[in-house]
Amino acid sequence: MIGKERARLSRLRNQVRLWLLVLVPIAAGLGMLFLGANSAPDAKIIAVDLDEKSLISPVQQITSSAYGEPGDDSLRVAIAGVLSPTKTLEYYQDLLSYLEQKLGRRVTLVLKPTYSEINDLIRGNRVDVAFVCSLAYVKGKDEFGMELLVAPQIDGQTTYYSYLIVPSASNARSLQDLRGASFAFTDPVSNSGYLAPAYQVSLLGTTPASFFSRYIFTYSHDNSVMAVAEKLIDGAAVDSLVYDQLVNDNAELAAKLKVIARWGPYGIPPVVVNPALDSRLKQELRDFFLALHTSDKGAEILANLAIDRFLIISDDAYSSIREMKAKLGW
Secondary structure, eight states: OHHHHHHHHHHHHHHHHHHHHHHHHHHHHTTHHHHHHHSSTTOOEEEEOOOTTSSSOOGGGOOBTTTBOTTSOOEEEEEOTTSOHHHHHHHHHHHHHHHHHHHTSOEEEEEOSSHHHHHHHHHTTOOSEEEOOHHHHHHHHHHHOOEEEEEEEBTTBSEEEEEEEEETTOOOOSGGGGTTOEEEEOOTTOIIIIIHHHHHHHTTTSOHHHHSSEEEEOSSHHHHHHHHHTTSSSEEEEEHHHHHHHHHHOHHHHTTEEEEEEEEEEEOOOEEEOTTSOHHHHHHHHHHHHHGGGSHHHHHHHHHTTOOEEEOOOGGGGHHHHHHHHHHTO
16 A cells, blocks of 8 residues: 555656646746846847736737837737747747847737647737747648748758657657557647647557547647656657757757657748738748848857748648648548
8 A cells, every 4th residue: 555655646746747847837928028028138029928818918008118109010929839938038039139120110029828829819910920830830821821921941951850759768669669658749739749649649540548548738849858858758749840959958858868750751830920911011021031041140040049041931841731630630
């Protein structure tokens, strides 16, 4: 009985740690309003949550002499939670500050914990431009004509993969070996973090609910990586671009993980706009991204993001994602 009780308490501790891992970054997103103004002396980015039911005021009610008055021509930029809110601000702060400088507009950074919420903001014309996941783009394109603006080129490619990762000490060598294991997906509208692995499970003649003993959604790829690294979960499917950057920056983290499958390639997560966005603003945004690599400052920002440059990309790049989605009946 003592052994069973210890095992139960150990599982409970792990579950609590995992929920803290998942929920704290989401809660941190609600604090981005203050970080946008205070995290860097020369930053002029306001980050807000547009949920009017939250304690944070909607963007229309935010006033600051440093940022102008409500109703001005501020540029609303949304970034899907590929990374946790803290990481998102860390990676994108310089880019958005430079965008503000070049376009002469105040930039408002909008963060939401789920990909669907970002799509809803674009559909409702509540944001002007957004960085989204590939599956979120496919859904947005099919549902309301979400429009491709540009896409990043990374290491000469405009594609990425879904990595199946496990702790380095795991005996698992393939997806089949994770039958009955615990698993972390990223978001219900994530290609690399949900659609691709769910499709691979379907090729085994089953579903995630039947194949895994339990699964969760972490709502960012770095959360999934950390959950596996800390052995809070047996495996996860994550964005190859996020994983590669995280392990390249942290040798200790890299030693805790291994990739046992790579699915893809898929069209890279793009930058998108609402199709009804003013054509002049749309062109200004496209010109900014396409020319970013040609200036010293822009090249420095891109290097920090591990991006070569931004390019025009065709909708055809996302055909394989549509095929998986159709075969799963999503």
